[in-house]
Amino acid sequence: MGSRWQGGDPRVGYDESWYYATAKGLVQHPQLTESIDADVCIVGAGYTGLSAAIELAEQGFKVVVLESHRVGAGASGRNGGVLGMGQRKDQDELEAMLGLDVAKQMWQVACDANELVRDRIKRYEIDCDLTDGELHVAHRARYVDDLRRYNDHLAEHYGYTDRRHVSREEVRAMLGVDSFYGGALDFRSAHIHPLNLALGLARAAKTLGVQIFEQSAVLDYQNPATDQVLAKTAVGEVRAKYLVLACNGYLGKLDRQAGKYQMPINNFILATEPLDTTRAQQLNRDNVAVVDTRFVVNYFHNSPDHRLIFGGGENYSPFFPRDIKGFVRQHMLEVYPQLADVKIDYAWGGTLAITMRRMPSFGRSGANVYWAQGYSGHGIAMANMGGKLIAEAIAGQASRFDLFANIRHIPFPGGRWLRWPGLVAGMLYYSLLDKF
Numbered sequence: 242m243g244s245r246w247q248g249g250d251p252r253v254g255y256d257e258s259w260y261y262a263t264a265k266g267l268v269q270h271p272q273l274t275e276s277i278d279a280d281v282c283i284v285g286a287g288y289t290g291l292s293a294a295i296e297l298a299e300q301g302f303k304v305v306v307l308e309s310h311r312v313g314a315g316a317s318g319r320n321g322g323v324l325g326m327g328q329r330k331d332q333d334e335l336e337a338m339l340g341l342d343v344a345k346q347m348w349q350v351a352c353d354a355n356e357l358v359r360d361r362i363k364r365y366e367i368d369c370d371l372t373d374g375e376l377h378v379a380h381r382a383r384y385v386d387d388l389r390r391y392n393d394h395l396a397e398h399y400g401y402t403d404r405r406h407v408s409r410e411e412v413r414a415m416l417g418v419d420s421f422y423g424g425a426l427d428f429r430s431a432h433i434h435p436l437n438l439a440l441g442l443a444r445a446a447k448t449l450g451v452q453i454f455e456q457s458a459v460l461d462y463q464n465p466a467t468d469q470v471l472a473k474t475a476v477g478e479v480r481a482k483y484l485v486l487a488c489n490g491y492l493g494k495l496d497r498q499a500g501k502y503q504m505p506i507n508n509f510i511l512a513t514e515p516l517d518t519t520r521a522q523q524l525n526r527d528n529v530a531v532v533d534t535r536f537v538v539n540y541f542h543n544s545p546d547h548r549l550i551f552g553g554g555e556n557y558s559p560f561f562p563r564d565i566k567g568f569v570r571q572h573m574l575e576v577y578p579q580l581a582d583v584k585i586d587y588a589w590g591g592t593l594a595i596t597m598r599r600m601p602s603f604g605r606s607g608a609n610v611y612w613a614q615g616y617s618g619h620g621i622a623m624a625n626m627g628g629k630l631i632a633e634a635i636a637g638q639a640s641r642f643d644l645f646a647n648i649r650h651i652p653f654p655g656g657r658w659l660r661w662p663g664l665v666a667g668m669l670y671y672s673l674l675d676k677f
């Protein structure tokens with residue numbers, strides 16, 4: 242067992258969240274203890290891995306999923322629950338980076354990704370508290386025009402009209418605080434219970450015949466033949482035609498090629514005690530997902546039992562803070578000073594993977610090992626899509642996978658955590674700017 246405070250270890254903190262306390266259909270899957278064959282072996286039971294498993298099983302592939310700890314033990318079972326629209330990078334930035342044509346294709350994939358999650362929730366009857374609406378709020382006056390210009394840009398160039406400007410007065414009416422200068426409300430974004438989504442996807446995969454093994458960390462893999470991969474756990478192994486690495490921030494040293502393009506960082510969330518209905522409504526009248534414009538974003542919404550679920554604060558070391566409640570609470574009080582008397586019932590951390598360009602990193606090691614990772618904090622929709630695009634590629638339709646695999650990513654120099662002191666210093670510098 243890793244240290245009690247170690248990030249990047251799926252065993253640490255998974256059962257400390259409000260999500261775990263309210264998980265629906267938490268079942269234990271067996272450990273892999275023998276040698277088995279499959280068409281595709283998937284490493285990691287988060288959204289990427291489970292999504293790939295569902296798509297491949299639907300197409301008739303024999304699929305095995307190997308998970309180090311438990312289904313949803315990684316970021317997929319711990320995140321802020323914001324089912325966003327678009328890519329992590331805004332479209333105008335993507336246009337500058339990759340050209341209008343590619344940017345438009347990526348926008349379409351993002352729309353499809355949002356739809357994919359909604360479809361699966363409906364089709365597999367996943368009870369994960371899907372609640373529509375995301376309010377993006379400007380924590381400085383100078384960002385209000387940026388938000389408004391972006392609404393106009395999406396309407397004009399993408400025909401996207403499900404996003405509108407929200408005045409400072411309206412934000413005040415919606416959130417009961419005067420700390421934001423205005424915002425943008427997106428009706429296609431939403432919030433969800435992330436662990437229940439992961440558990441629901443696992444249930445769907447099982448009904449399609451996917452074998453899921455927990456407590457089955459892949460320690461190493463080899464290519465004994467060009468069309469064969471052998472993935473080894475401590476007490477078992479899977480021989481398959483294809484291997485999918487769906488490990489994201491928990492990849493460790495399993496694949497150096499994939500590891501070069503992502504850096505793990507930790508992010509933290511709390512859940513307050515249940516508030517009375519009136520007080521909860523004062524904090525978030527329409528119970529939309531709220532995300533602010535800080536570099537280290539604050540994000541929050543209410544749970545069905547009227548708790549405030551508040552994410553804020555991150556770190557760039559292998560360790561979680563010892564007092565996560567206190568760490569996140571200070572961010573919560575900056576937004577909602579009136580909650581000083583409220584008890585914090587749960588606090589937890591999770592590890593996600595970022596890339597230098599803040600776009601996901603998709604790739605192949607050789608002809609039959611695929612990965613999708615580095616969603617940079619925007620992975621609920623895009624990790625589901627990442628898994629689907631790997632499945633498409635394995636089934637012979639690689640064009641959408643290659644759209645992302647062709648992004649020229651900049652490798653991170655240095656070790657895995659604190660990869661590059663200059664980079665970490667840069668992130669700390671930008672997070673300091675949030676204060677001004």
Ligand SMILES: Cc1cc2nc3c(=O)[nH]c(=O)nc-3n(C[C@H](O)[C@H](O)[C@H](O)COP(=O)(O)OP(=O)(O)OC[C@H]3O[C@@H](n4cnc5c(N)ncnc54)[C@H](O)[C@@H]3O)c2cc1C
Pocket residue numbers: 251284285286287288289290307308309310311312313314315316317318319320321322323324325457458459460487488489490491492493495507508509510540552590591592593613614616617618619620621622624
């Ligand atoms: C605190 C936090 C808040 C976030 N908030 C949001 C948000 O509001 N909206 C949003 O869109 N995104 C958010 N994200 C990001 C989002 O959660 C991730 O992008 C997404 O869950 C990635 O899914 P994944 O399946 O690729 O990775 P994960 O869910 O991390 O799954 C990887 C899995 O691989 C397993 N694994 C790793 N190595 C091995 C191995 N060797 N053998 C077997 N198994 C292995 C791990 O145990 C883990 O279960 C947040 C992330 C965090 C941590």
